[in-house]
Amino acid sequence: MKIVVLTGAGISAESGLATFRDADGLWEGHDPMRVATPEAFAAEPDLVHRFYDQRRARLARVEPNAAHRALARLEASVGDDLLVVTQNVDDLHERAGSERVHHMHGRLRSAWCVACGERHDWEETLGDRPPCPACGSASLRPDVVWFGEIPYGMDAVEEALWECDLFVAIGTSGQVYPAAAFVHWARHDTLELNLDASSTSSDFAQARRGPATELVPAWVD
Numbered sequence: 001m002k003i004v005v006l007t008g009a010g011i012s013a014e015s016g017l018a019t020f021r022d023a024d025g026l027w028e029g030h031d032p033m034r035v036a037t038p039e040a041f042a043a044e045p046d047l048v049h050r051f052y053d054q055r056r057a058r059l060a061r062v063e064p065n066a067a068h069r070a071l072a073r074l075e076a077s078v079g080d081d082l083l084v085v086t087q088n089v090d091d092l093h094e095r096a097g098s099e100r101v102h103h104m105h106g107r108l109r110s111a112w113c114v115a116c117g118e119r120h121d122w123e124e125t126l127g128d129r130p131p132c133p134a135c136g137s138a139s140l141r142p143d144v145v146w147f148g149e150i151p152y153g154m155d156a157v158e159e160a161l162w163e164c165d166l167f168v169a170i171g172t173s174g175q176v177y178p179a180a181a182f183v184h185w186a187r188h189d190t191l192e193l194n195l196d197a198s199s200t201s202s203d204f205a206q207a208r209r210g211p212a213t214e215l216v217p218a219w220v221d
Protein backbone atom coordinates (compact mmCIF):
# COMPACT_ATOMS: atom_id res chain seq x y z
CA MET A 1 0.00 0.00 0.00
CA LYS A 2 1.52 3.34 -1.10
CA ILE A 3 1.14 6.08 1.54
CA VAL A 4 1.76 9.83 1.34
CA VAL A 5 1.83 11.65 4.69
CA LEU A 6 1.60 15.47 4.72
CA THR A 7 2.79 17.10 7.94
CA GLY A 8 2.40 20.66 9.21
CA ALA A 9 3.43 22.71 12.22
CA GLY A 10 1.08 20.74 14.48
CA ILE A 11 3.33 17.64 14.41
CA SER A 12 6.21 19.67 15.90
CA ALA A 13 4.08 21.60 18.43
CA GLU A 14 4.61 19.08 21.24
CA SER A 15 8.36 19.30 20.67
CA GLY A 16 8.09 22.98 21.62
CA LEU A 17 8.05 24.66 18.19
CA ALA A 18 5.35 27.33 17.77
CA THR A 19 2.79 26.74 15.05
CA PHE A 20 1.82 29.58 12.72
CA ARG A 21 -1.49 29.86 14.50
CA ASP A 22 -0.01 29.80 18.02
CA ALA A 23 0.43 32.97 20.07
CA ASP A 24 -2.32 34.61 18.01
CA GLY A 25 0.07 33.92 15.11
CA LEU A 26 2.39 36.86 15.80
CA TRP A 27 6.20 37.02 15.88
CA GLU A 28 7.46 40.17 17.58
CA GLY A 29 4.14 41.70 16.62
CA HIS A 30 4.65 40.75 12.97
CA ASP A 31 2.35 38.42 11.06
CA PRO A 32 4.69 35.52 10.11
CA MET A 33 2.93 35.36 6.76
CA ARG A 34 4.18 38.93 6.15
CA VAL A 35 7.73 38.23 7.36
CA ALA A 36 7.99 35.02 5.27
CA THR A 37 7.86 36.89 1.94
CA PRO A 38 10.45 38.00 -0.65
CA GLU A 39 9.05 41.53 -0.29
CA ALA A 40 9.87 41.61 3.44
CA PHE A 41 13.39 40.28 2.73
CA ALA A 42 13.96 42.99 0.12
CA ALA A 43 12.64 45.72 2.43
CA GLU A 44 13.98 44.55 5.81
CA PRO A 45 16.59 41.77 5.40
CA ASP A 46 17.80 42.07 9.01
CA LEU A 47 14.27 41.62 10.36
CA VAL A 48 13.76 38.50 8.23
CA HIS A 49 17.19 37.11 9.14
CA ARG A 50 16.38 37.66 12.83
CA PHE A 51 13.07 35.75 12.36
CA TYR A 52 14.94 32.74 10.99
CA ASP A 53 17.94 33.07 13.32
CA GLN A 54 15.60 32.81 16.31
CA ARG A 55 13.76 29.82 14.85
CA ARG A 56 17.09 28.12 14.08
CA ALA A 57 18.28 28.74 17.66
CA ARG A 58 14.97 27.38 19.01
CA LEU A 59 15.24 24.30 16.79
CA ALA A 60 18.64 23.51 18.33
CA ARG A 61 16.97 23.27 21.75
CA VAL A 62 14.13 20.84 20.89
CA GLU A 63 13.86 17.12 20.11
CA PRO A 64 11.61 14.98 17.86
CA ASN A 65 8.49 13.62 19.60
CA ALA A 66 6.54 10.35 19.58
CA ALA A 67 4.71 11.34 16.37
CA HIS A 68 7.96 11.90 14.44
CA ARG A 69 9.36 8.64 15.82
CA ALA A 70 6.21 6.68 14.86
CA LEU A 71 6.54 7.85 11.23
CA ALA A 72 10.19 6.77 11.24
CA ARG A 73 9.08 3.32 12.46
CA LEU A 74 6.47 3.18 9.69
CA GLU A 75 9.16 3.97 7.10
CA ALA A 76 11.33 1.20 8.58
CA SER A 77 8.48 -1.27 8.05
CA VAL A 78 7.08 -0.22 4.65
CA GLY A 79 10.19 1.35 3.07
CA ASP A 80 9.63 3.09 -0.28
CA ASP A 81 5.85 2.75 0.03
CA LEU A 82 5.90 5.74 2.42
CA LEU A 83 6.70 9.35 1.47
CA VAL A 84 6.54 12.14 4.04
CA VAL A 85 5.87 15.53 2.45
CA THR A 86 6.36 18.24 5.07
CA GLN A 87 5.49 21.92 5.10
CA ASN A 88 7.81 22.22 8.10
CA VAL A 89 11.27 23.74 7.74
CA ASP A 90 12.51 21.96 10.90
CA ASP A 91 14.62 18.77 10.75
CA LEU A 92 12.72 16.78 13.38
CA HIS A 93 11.56 14.07 10.92
CA GLU A 94 15.16 13.34 9.96
CA ARG A 95 16.36 13.52 13.57
CA ALA A 96 13.70 10.90 14.41
CA GLY A 97 15.18 8.61 11.72
CA SER A 98 12.97 9.29 8.68
CA GLU A 99 14.86 9.38 5.37
CA ARG A 100 12.09 9.65 2.75
CA VAL A 101 11.15 13.25 3.68
CA HIS A 102 10.41 15.96 1.10
CA HIS A 103 10.58 19.56 2.39
CA MET A 104 8.19 21.32 0.04
CA HIS A 105 8.76 24.67 1.86
CA GLY A 106 12.50 24.30 2.37
CA ARG A 107 14.76 23.79 5.38
CA LEU A 108 15.70 26.16 8.19
CA ARG A 109 19.27 24.82 8.39
CA SER A 110 19.96 25.44 4.72
CA ALA A 111 21.24 28.68 3.19
CA TRP A 112 20.77 29.58 -0.45
CA CYS A 113 23.05 32.00 -2.29
CA VAL A 114 20.92 34.09 -4.65
CA ALA A 115 24.11 35.18 -6.48
CA CYS A 116 25.62 31.78 -7.43
CA GLY A 117 22.65 29.50 -6.58
CA GLU A 118 24.69 27.27 -4.26
CA ARG A 119 23.12 25.83 -1.10
CA HIS A 120 25.02 25.45 2.18
CA ASP A 121 24.40 24.30 5.75
CA TRP A 122 23.63 27.49 7.63
CA GLU A 123 26.37 28.40 10.12
CA GLU A 124 24.83 28.66 13.60
CA THR A 125 26.41 32.14 13.81
CA LEU A 126 23.58 34.24 15.16
CA GLY A 127 23.63 37.87 14.15
CA ASP A 128 26.49 38.01 11.66
CA ARG A 129 25.86 37.49 7.97
CA PRO A 130 28.44 34.97 6.68
CA PRO A 131 29.37 35.43 2.99
CA CYS A 132 28.61 32.63 0.52
CA PRO A 133 31.32 29.97 0.98
CA ALA A 134 31.27 29.36 -2.80
CA CYS A 135 31.25 32.87 -4.38
CA GLY A 136 32.07 35.07 -1.38
CA SER A 137 29.17 37.44 -2.00
CA ALA A 138 26.88 38.55 0.85
CA SER A 139 23.85 37.03 -0.91
CA LEU A 140 22.77 34.21 1.39
CA ARG A 141 19.05 33.91 2.15
CA PRO A 142 17.17 31.27 4.18
CA ASP A 143 16.54 28.27 1.88
CA VAL A 144 12.80 28.35 2.56
CA VAL A 145 9.83 28.91 0.23
CA TRP A 146 8.20 32.23 0.98
CA PHE A 147 4.60 33.22 0.24
CA GLY A 148 4.32 33.96 -3.47
CA GLU A 149 7.16 31.56 -4.29
CA ILE A 150 6.78 28.13 -5.90
CA PRO A 151 7.12 25.19 -3.51
CA TYR A 152 9.96 22.70 -4.12
CA GLY A 153 9.49 19.49 -6.08
CA MET A 154 5.79 19.88 -6.83
CA ASP A 155 5.90 17.54 -9.86
CA ALA A 156 7.16 14.63 -7.75
CA VAL A 157 4.64 15.44 -5.01
CA GLU A 158 1.77 15.57 -7.49
CA GLU A 159 2.83 12.19 -8.93
CA ALA A 160 3.11 10.60 -5.48
CA LEU A 161 -0.37 11.87 -4.55
CA TRP A 162 -1.78 10.51 -7.80
CA GLU A 163 -0.19 7.09 -7.17
CA CYS A 164 -0.88 6.71 -3.45
CA ASP A 165 -3.55 4.40 -1.99
CA LEU A 166 -3.74 6.40 1.25
CA PHE A 167 -3.17 10.13 1.93
CA VAL A 168 -2.78 11.19 5.58
CA ALA A 169 -2.56 14.82 6.79
CA ILE A 170 -1.08 15.42 10.27
CA GLY A 171 -1.04 18.72 12.20
CA THR A 172 -2.00 21.12 9.45
CA SER A 173 -4.74 23.78 9.34
CA GLY A 174 -5.33 23.44 5.58
CA GLN A 175 -5.03 27.19 5.07
CA VAL A 176 -1.90 27.37 2.92
CA TYR A 177 -1.87 26.30 -0.74
CA PRO A 178 -0.95 24.20 -2.62
CA ALA A 179 -0.62 21.84 0.42
CA ALA A 180 -4.26 22.47 1.38
CA ALA A 181 -5.33 21.10 -2.01
CA PHE A 182 -3.48 17.76 -1.70
CA VAL A 183 -6.56 16.00 -0.28
CA HIS A 184 -8.20 16.71 -3.63
CA TRP A 185 -5.19 15.44 -5.61
CA ALA A 186 -5.24 12.09 -3.79
CA ARG A 187 -7.56 9.66 -5.58
CA HIS A 188 -8.18 6.99 -2.94
CA ASP A 189 -8.40 6.83 0.87
CA THR A 190 -7.78 9.96 2.97
CA LEU A 191 -7.29 10.43 6.76
CA GLU A 192 -6.77 13.59 8.84
CA LEU A 193 -5.02 13.43 12.25
CA ASN A 194 -5.32 16.87 13.89
CA LEU A 195 -5.88 18.53 17.27
CA ASP A 196 -8.71 20.72 15.95
CA ALA A 197 -10.92 20.79 12.87
CA SER A 198 -9.05 22.26 9.90
CA SER A 199 -10.26 24.21 6.88
CA THR A 200 -10.30 20.96 4.89
CA SER A 201 -11.52 18.42 7.49
CA SER A 202 -14.78 17.81 5.60
CA ASP A 203 -12.79 16.79 2.51
CA PHE A 204 -11.26 13.77 4.27
CA ALA A 205 -12.90 10.31 4.33
CA GLN A 206 -11.90 10.04 8.00
CA ALA A 207 -10.73 12.57 10.63
CA ARG A 208 -9.43 11.82 14.13
CA ARG A 209 -8.96 14.50 16.81
CA GLY A 210 -6.21 14.69 19.38
CA PRO A 211 -2.54 15.45 19.92
CA ALA A 212 -0.18 14.04 17.27
CA THR A 213 1.92 12.23 19.90
CA GLU A 214 -1.16 10.08 20.66
CA LEU A 215 -2.88 9.85 17.25
CA VAL A 216 0.16 9.02 15.11
CA PRO A 217 1.57 6.11 17.18
CA ALA A 218 -2.01 4.77 17.55
CA TRP A 219 -2.41 4.89 13.74
CA VAL A 220 1.06 3.42 12.98
CA ASP A 221 1.36 0.66 15.61
Ligand SMILES: CC(C)NC(=O)[C@H](Cc1c[nH]c2ccccc12)NC(=O)[C@H](CCCC/N=C(/NCCC(=O)O)S[C@H]1O[C@H](COP(=O)(O)OP(=O)(O)OC[C@H]2O[C@@H](n3cnc4c(N)ncnc43)[C@H](O)[C@@H]2O)[C@@H](O)[C@H]1O)NC(=O)OCc1ccccc1
Binding pocket: 007, 008, 009, 010, 011, 013, 014, 019, 020, 021, 022, 033, 036, 087, 088, 089, 105, 106, 144, 145, 146, 147, 148, 149, 150, 151, 154, 170, 171, 172, 173, 174, 175, 176, 177, 178, 179, 193, 194, 195, 196, 197, 198, 210, 211, 212, 213
Ligand atom coordinates in the same frame (compact mmCIF):
# COMPACT_ATOMS: atom_id res chain seq x y z
C1 LIG B 1 -2.22 32.25 3.45
C2 LIG B 1 -2.70 31.56 2.21
C3 LIG B 1 -4.07 31.97 1.84
N1 LIG B 1 -1.76 31.88 1.10
C4 LIG B 1 -1.34 30.91 0.29
O1 LIG B 1 -1.72 29.75 0.38
C5 LIG B 1 -0.33 31.35 -0.72
C6 LIG B 1 -1.03 32.01 -1.92
C7 LIG B 1 -1.91 31.11 -2.65
C8 LIG B 1 -1.51 30.25 -3.60
N2 LIG B 1 -2.60 29.57 -4.06
C9 LIG B 1 -3.70 29.99 -3.41
C10 LIG B 1 -5.04 29.60 -3.51
C11 LIG B 1 -5.96 30.20 -2.72
C12 LIG B 1 -5.52 31.21 -1.80
C13 LIG B 1 -4.19 31.59 -1.70
C14 LIG B 1 -3.29 30.97 -2.49
N3 LIG B 1 0.49 30.21 -1.12
C15 LIG B 1 1.75 30.48 -1.59
O2 LIG B 1 2.21 31.59 -1.73
C16 LIG B 1 2.58 29.25 -1.94
C17 LIG B 1 3.80 29.13 -1.01
C18 LIG B 1 3.37 28.93 0.39
C19 LIG B 1 4.58 28.56 1.27
C20 LIG B 1 4.91 29.66 2.25
N4 LIG B 1 5.92 29.19 3.20
C21 LIG B 1 5.66 28.59 4.34
N5 LIG B 1 6.65 28.13 5.18
C22 LIG B 1 8.05 28.35 4.84
C23 LIG B 1 8.56 29.59 5.46
C24 LIG B 1 8.53 29.55 6.98
O3 LIG B 1 8.19 28.50 7.57
O4 LIG B 1 8.88 30.59 7.53
S1 LIG B 1 4.01 28.31 4.75
C25 LIG B 1 4.01 27.94 6.45
O5 LIG B 1 2.72 28.24 6.88
C26 LIG B 1 1.93 27.07 6.88
C27 LIG B 1 1.40 26.91 8.27
O6 LIG B 1 0.39 25.99 8.19
P1 LIG B 1 0.40 24.68 9.14
O7 LIG B 1 1.66 23.96 9.03
O8 LIG B 1 -0.87 23.99 8.80
O9 LIG B 1 0.36 25.29 10.62
P2 LIG B 1 -0.81 26.13 11.32
O10 LIG B 1 -0.17 26.83 12.45
O11 LIG B 1 -1.58 26.89 10.31
O12 LIG B 1 -1.81 24.99 11.88
C28 LIG B 1 -1.35 24.06 12.81
C29 LIG B 1 -2.39 22.94 12.83
O13 LIG B 1 -1.92 21.92 13.71
C30 LIG B 1 -2.90 21.60 14.64
N6 LIG B 1 -2.20 21.26 15.88
C31 LIG B 1 -1.66 22.12 16.80
N7 LIG B 1 -1.07 21.40 17.79
C32 LIG B 1 -1.23 20.08 17.47
C33 LIG B 1 -0.85 18.85 18.10
N8 LIG B 1 -0.18 18.83 19.26
N9 LIG B 1 -1.17 17.69 17.49
C34 LIG B 1 -1.89 17.68 16.32
N10 LIG B 1 -2.28 18.82 15.66
C35 LIG B 1 -1.95 19.99 16.24
C36 LIG B 1 -3.81 22.82 14.77
O14 LIG B 1 -5.10 22.39 15.11
C37 LIG B 1 -3.75 23.41 13.36
O15 LIG B 1 -4.78 22.85 12.55
C38 LIG B 1 2.83 25.91 6.53
O16 LIG B 1 2.67 25.62 5.17
C39 LIG B 1 4.22 26.49 6.79
O17 LIG B 1 5.20 25.88 5.99
N11 LIG B 1 3.12 29.37 -3.27
C40 LIG B 1 2.32 29.18 -4.35
O18 LIG B 1 1.14 28.94 -4.25
O19 LIG B 1 2.99 29.25 -5.54
C41 LIG B 1 2.17 29.10 -6.74
C42 LIG B 1 2.17 27.64 -7.10
C43 LIG B 1 1.27 26.72 -6.57
C44 LIG B 1 1.27 25.38 -6.99
C45 LIG B 1 2.19 24.93 -7.84
C46 LIG B 1 3.09 25.85 -8.38
C47 LIG B 1 3.08 27.21 -7.98
